[in-house]
Amino acid sequence: MRRVPISDDDSESSTEIDLNVMEDEDADTMYNQIIQDENCELDAQTLEHHRQNEQKIKDAVEKAVEMSEEDMNPRTRATYAPKWERWKDWCERHRFVDDDFVHPDKVIFYLNDEVIPKGNLKK
Secondary structure, rough: EEEEEEOOOOOOEEEEEOOOOOOOOOOHHHHHHHHHOOOOOHHHHHHHHHHHHHHHHHHHHHHHHHHHHHHHHEEEEEEEEOOOOOHHHHHHHHOOOOOOOOHHHHHHHHHHHHHEEEEEOOO
């Protein structure tokens, strides 16, 4: 569990939310490891349930983000929008299996691949 600070551009205070994030390999890598494991006793139905659960988790996180954005100051939303589009474009270029789902390893890759070399672009 990670505590993530969220601040509004118009206030000095910030709120923290708890996020459970996958810190290991992405889900498809885990599926491939399970499938390749000779000692694995999992059947296709169990794997499908696991995939469905991972999708439900992703959907729940996206819903929570959308709800927090609805409560966000319009100026803050306008500031974040181009940065979020930049993230989504980068994820699309890299063709991630989990699309633009955010997890720590991917954020570090993004920072090293996109933000640090190119800077914090103004749109």
